[in-house]
Amino acid sequence: MKRSYYQKVAFLGILLLILLAFKEYTSTKKENFQDVKFVTEKVDPLLLVEFNPNDLDEQQWQNLGFTSKQVSTILNYKKIIGGIFTSKEQLKRCYAISNDKFLEIHPYILLPETSKEAKTHSSKDSDKKRVTVSRKFNPDYFSVKEWIEIGFSEKQAQAILKYKNYLGGSFVSKEKFKDCFIINDENYQLLAPYLILPEKTPQNYKSFTKNSEGLKLTIQLKPFDPNVLDxxxxxxxxxxxxxxxxxxxxxxxxxxxxxxxxxxxxxxxxxxxxxxxxxxxxIKIHKPQIKEKKTEVIQQKTDFTTIDLNSITYKQLLEFGLDERSAGSIIGFRRKLGGFINKQQILDTYNIDRDIVQKLISTCKLDSSHIAKYTLTDAPEEWLKNHPYFKYSADKIILYRQSNSDDKKIWKLLKLKPEYETRMKLYLK
Known part of the structure; x- marks a missing residue:
């Protein structure tokens, strides 16, 4: 019995040693993370501007602060979901983008918040009328009327044309045509056999531009000043x-x-x-000519307490003591805005002598009663695209209001920063 007891103890001891050795081996292997770069690793602060993640190539993703491995994961994820990100919600699901990084880039992403919002425009009218087509056609040359004739609503037809303009005036390929969120999978399957378009997007697509008729033109480069290009x-x-x-x-x-x-x-x-x-x-960058600031103040002949800042002239600004650069900036900014709503806007003007302007706005009155105001749903497209406060959101406003007649819903879809929304509302009813 003693011999059997000692054999069992010896067996258990050997088994324990084996388990300890196995644990040591596996823990050593798990700790070897020398080549792993986590998504949350710190990067230098970035100057972010609005972007569409569907337009970015590998280098541009890296410029946003992602590693090459993360970029590879993001691009593979994009292929898996069909080759296009349709919403911010969908982009967030990519595990290569940490929550902190997503929160950093979220305000600059030009996509609807959710996939449901992206499909809202097409889902409302999809069951009302069936799309029918009986002949081959090039969608680049279809008008709103022709899109309506084959089964789309007027708002859907307008949205399709706006998407074409977004691409540069041509759908380019069936792949690009399919990406239009107005056209659901069912309608695309019906239309695809009749489309006179290449199946695939050309690899050199970005090296071409389009003219007003949607035809590709080889780029002819010549010297240009990047500071004057629109x-x-x-x-x-x-x-x-x-x-x-x-x-x-x-x-x-x-x-x-x-x-x-x-x-x-x-x-x-x-x-x-x-x-x-x-x-x-x-690239030819011309340095701006900065005129010497006038030190002499011209003797005032005007009673500025009776002058309205929305009608004050260039000469009167010079008379008050402003230099030509400051006076020109105020007049130019006022013209773009359609008039000042409050005096703070004048102080926010670029390239001004703030001390003299502070005296000016303290002296003169401001009448904003004559300034034209609109709602988001009835504002003219040209006004939206040219107004300094609206032009960067103009395309989205025009798109969203095609299926939303309520300003509150459009504001929710825009998801703007509070300070941008506040200054835009100055010019809205």
């Missing part, structure tokens, strides 16, 4: 409308309206290193 000017260099808008926003908001050197252009994350090298020989 959205259409950047599009003519081969950028999409959304990328062009991002570049203009980056210049006007982050750099106060002026690229000082080529390095600042290179830092804009929607401009890939390859594209920058292509444009670099043609």
């Amino acid at each position: 959205i259409e000017g950047w599009q003519s260099l081969g950028f999409s409308q959304n990328q062009a808008r991002t570049i203009v926003n980056y210049r006007d908001k982050n750099l106060k309206g002026h690229f000082k050197n080529q390095d600042e252009i290179k830092k804009c994350f929607v401009i890939s290193p390859e594209k920058f090298e292509e444009l670099k020989p043609y």
